[in-house]
Amino acid sequence: MVIDKPARAGTLESSDIYIMVQPNQGQGIEIQLDSIVLKQFGKQIENVMRQTLKDLEIEDIKIIANDRGALDYTIRARLETAINRAN
Amino acid sequence: MDRLRRTMLFMPGNNPNMIQNAGVLGADSIILDLEDSVSIEEKDAARDLVYKALKYVDFYSCEIVVRINSPSSPFGIKDIQVITKAKPDAFMIPMATEEDMEEICKLVGKIERKEGILENTIKLIPIAETAYSIENISDIISASNRTIAVLLGAEDLTADLEVTRTKEGQEIFYARSRIAHICKTYKIDAIDTPFADVDDFEGLRKDTIRGKGLGMTGKAAINPRQIEIINQVFTPTIDEIEYAQNVIKAMEEAKGKGKGVFSYQGKMVDAPIIHRAETILKKAKAAGVI
Amino acid sequence: MKNSLGREIPDTIKGYYKEVKAFTGAYDNIGDVIKTQVRAKSLMPGKKKLLNSLEEAIKKTGLEDGMTISFHHHLRNGDYVVNMVMDKIASMGIKDIKIASSSLFPIHAPLIDHMKSGVVTGLYASYMSGPVAEAVSEGILENPIIMHTHGGRSRAIESGDIKIDVAFIASPSCDSYGNINGLYGESACGVLGYAISDAHYAEKVVAITDNLVAYPACPIEISQDYVDYIVVVDKIGDPRGIVSGTTRITKDPIGLKIAKTTAQLIEASGLLKDGFSFQTGAGGTSLAVAASVREIMKEKGIKGSFMSGGITGYMVDMLEEGLFDSILDVQCFDLRAIESLKNNKNHQPMSASMYGNPHNKGAVVNNLDVVILGATEIDTDFNVNVTTGSNGVIMGGSGGHSDTAAGAKLAIVVSQLFKGRLPLIADKVTTVSTPGETIDVLVTERGIAVNPRRKDLIERLKDSKIQLVSIEELKEIAERITGKPMEIERDERMVAAIEYRDGTIIDVVRKIKR
Secondary structure, three states: OOOOOEEEOOOOOOOEEEEEEEEOOOOOEEEEEOOOOOHHHHHHHHHHHHHHHHHHHOOEEEEEEOOOOOOOOHHHHHHHHHHHOOO | OOOOOOOOEEOOOOOHHHHHHHHHHHOOOOEEEEOOOOHHHHHHHHHHHHHHHHHOOOOOEEEEEEEEEOOOOHHHHHHHHHHHHEEEOEEEEEEHHHHHHHHHHHHHHHHHHHOOOOOOOEEOOOOOOOOOHHOOHHHHHHOOOOEEEEOOOOOHHHHHHOOOOOOOOHHHHHHHHHHHHHHHHHHOEEEEEEOOOOOHHHHHHHHHHHHHHOOOOEEEEOOOOHHHHHHHHHOOOOOHHHHHHHOOOOOOOHHHHOOOOEOOEEEEEEEHHHHHHHHHHHHHOOOOOO | OOOOOEEOOOOOOOOOOOOOOOOOOOOOOOOOOOOOOOOOOOOOOOOOEOOOOOHHHHHHHOOOOEEEEEEEOEEEEEEOHHEEEHHHHHHHOOOEEEEOOOOHHHHHHHHHHHHHHHEEEEEEEEOOOOOHEEEEEEEEOOOOOOEHHHHHHHHHHHHHHOOEEEEEEEEOOEEEOOOOEOOOOOOEOOOOOHHHHHHEEEEOOEEEEOOOOOOOOOOOEEHHHOOOOEEOOOEEOOHHHHHHHOOOOOOOHHHHHHHHHHHHHHHHHOOOOOOOOOOOOOOOOHHHHHHHHHHHHHHOOEEEEEEEEEHHHHHHHHOOOOOOOEEEEEEEEEEEHHHHHHHOOOOEEOOOHHHHHHOOOHHHHHHHOOOEEEEEEEEEOOOEOOOOOOOOOOOOOOEOHHHHHHHHOOOEEEOOOOOOOOEEEOOOOOOOOOOHHHHHHHEOOOOOEEEEOHHHHHHEEEEEEEEEOOHHHHHHHHHHHOOOOEEEEEEEEEEEEEOOOOEEEEEEEEEEEO
């Protein structure tokens, strides 16, 4: 899958995550993450995002995310919605 | 009665915080809503979120129902196509007609087969919320063998009828009675319309009792704070349970003595009374009070 | 050295007012105690106490570099007095001051500049939140701050552990000879319970008021025989930050579910009968517990004895409905509470010492049947952290948490099993505020765990509808949902030492690694 245009999904409500995705042609995966639980769960959140990208066979993408304590299922859902909206 | 459906709690389908806590609130069924509580721009996001929630969130022993968008809208069919794969217990269909029920039943069956899901796993609950559907509810129910209950939607119904919706609910007396009777003939649940004033608990109790008095078997809730009262109304009381237990005991004693006919508390006990007692005990058991 | 909870405690703490004694058990240090002597300056008849300015008062008290001054926190986030006094002290060129404030709030952010400039070099508090707490966590002070419990702070003052040179007492109403109450005036806050030990044991006491009333200021909460000087200022506080208009019960369904379950547990414990005594906090979930208990008491016609602690209008309602005979009030949270304190003889003020000091002849907490407590974290030994966030930053403190937990027959922690994504239960809490041996039950929305030490309670609940799980199981349930958080890396450097109510060190807070 290819990211054609910028798109976003999610909200800044508690337990949600706000995700923006942008094309990143030939530049690989770039993740900018801000989270209220960055110290405790930053790595885990990034892992979930990378796994989701792998499942969708996305190799080039820029993700800017603001996490409000979302669980993994929400992170997956929001990222997929953003990606679907981006092409 | 394979499972209890006293309270069916609506939860907005695009709100992770409410979705992930829904299973602990005491409702028998949770309705993850893709329709009215989700704005047009977020229909895709809610669908994705509900799909993931069905796969990953533990709702404990709650029944999970997904209310899809109207099959005639641009979203309804897509909702079915995506969500069926995550195996909800049932779909709830707004403004359902016989044709909708047939079409959805077929579509769900097709996906079930493709995904290797046991056929007829996923059930359907039509919402009766137009004058047409109240009148044709029998055909709507029988349009699919997946139908397990009907939800009465009084807000849309009264709009359709051009009558005022009141707390007393005289205007839906007929709709409640008709749905209760027809559901009974099909041995499926009749779920009462939600009570809109979420801060009026006395009103809620009265309204629930009114619905139950006409034969409704459960009620939808639009706020978690409504669950306790609805559950209370639809759970057999201690007195009812005691009475039922005594009837059954008297029956067994009579059987032991080889008596065909017997009386309890001076009244002749016949088949309807025994049937009623058995139903009370079944419900009490399912509710975990005995 | 390690204390009895396995926490690493240093042998010495820089700037600490006494030798380090490690925590050994909640009830190990109760018995003979000696209270300290106080030097006082007696007053000739005819001499006046009312001074012209704060500066004059500071001069007259003889305040010097290196001394300790104290404040109470009844004006909460509306307090002007701490900043006012510290700005004046700074402008007078006095340095190296230790502040003993019963609590600090976001409004006290200007203290940070005084810490940077060396005016403030030490801090004692039972609770702190906001920028000062964050700056302390970052290591702004060279010496660790010392955190107490409310009762423990009184103990430390009365024993002479903390020697207060000057107490500055924010006084909503005061007369020209130093009688004080908190009931009247623009900045009314009700009870002055946290200021009593300060008034009795400080060498010099300055009352700061914006409401000078005719002598004598009745009713008297702090009396003239303890007060040296009075200063009148424009405003001692902002009423909007002092009291909240109304305190509301939570509408959050999870909070309500926890509350309902907790009330059922209290009922099943057998303690909910005539003579019942009860304390709960002012937070939404705690109040919801009160609401559920109220329903049961009404339904069963139970008449309780007293409610205690920080008081809200909701508790006043329960008093006025006759559900309880009396209120013992250490702090008023809203206007209803202040009104009730004014008008109802069964609504009594109490000092922090009477409330929770383990080293007096019996504190109110000892008479409590049930207390409802919060938690930021709890561990599988039932130790509770209410001091630091799980990111390691100070954002609270024990306050009355440890005191009531130690005193009450049944100490119940109520909390969501995870908040946002942070699980409540850890193998080891980030910081121990209250020892697990004093916590009896944890109630969450996904299950109830009883401390295995309470075999009697577990036995009793076997015959009830209350179903129990182990705290380890609850921890697993949460981690299945949230995942396991990574541990925060910490620096060697200590930024705070946590004193248990008996004066032993229960834990220390170390700086977070950047």
